[in-house]
Amino acid sequence: MLRSYLLDDDDLAGVAETAYRLREAAGTLPGGNTEVEEESELTRILSAFGTDDGLLFDELADRLGWTQDRLKKELDGVKAKQIWRDGSNAGRGYKRADVEASASC
Incomplete structure (x- = not known):
């Protein structure tokens, strides 16, 4: 579990980028065909x-x-x-x- 209130803006951007790449690789992004x-x-x-x-x-x-x-x-x-x-x-x-x-x- 990640406590996001402990992260600053730069850390949150890194978390969001990593999450996006993982979902993209798994094919679970919205609008996928x-x-x-x-x-x-x-x-x-x-x-x-x-x-x-x-x-x-x-x-x-x-x-x-x-x-x-x-x-x-x-x-x-x-x-x-x-x-x-x-x-x-x-x-x-x-x-x-x-x-x-x-x-x-």
């Missing part, structure tokens, strides 16, 4: 596919530098599918087309 953030995350996810049509959970998460939990949270609503390679089932993951479709919603 969360749609832009989501759009940029989807753009980042789509670019991580590169030329691949589908990637396993761990492959896509590794390319983004994320955990699989974060990836699943960011792609909430995108259905996971079986990824086939060379005629055999490689495992479950996401298809580029499904992620692109969710971006247009």
Whole structure:
């Protein structure tokens, strides 16, 4: 807890500046546009596919530098599918087309 009545004007300006920077970094300033953030995350996810049509959970998460939990949270609503390679089932993951479709919603 901070007792502001013990601070002079210069100290208060420093506290306010620090609070502003922390809220800005956390994205909690009033008037923030969360749609832009989501759009940029989807753009980042789509670019991580590169030329691949589908990637396993761990492959896509590794390319983004994320955990699989974060990836699943960011792609909430995108259905996971079986990824086939060379005629055999490689495992479950996401298809580029499904992620692109969710971006247009």
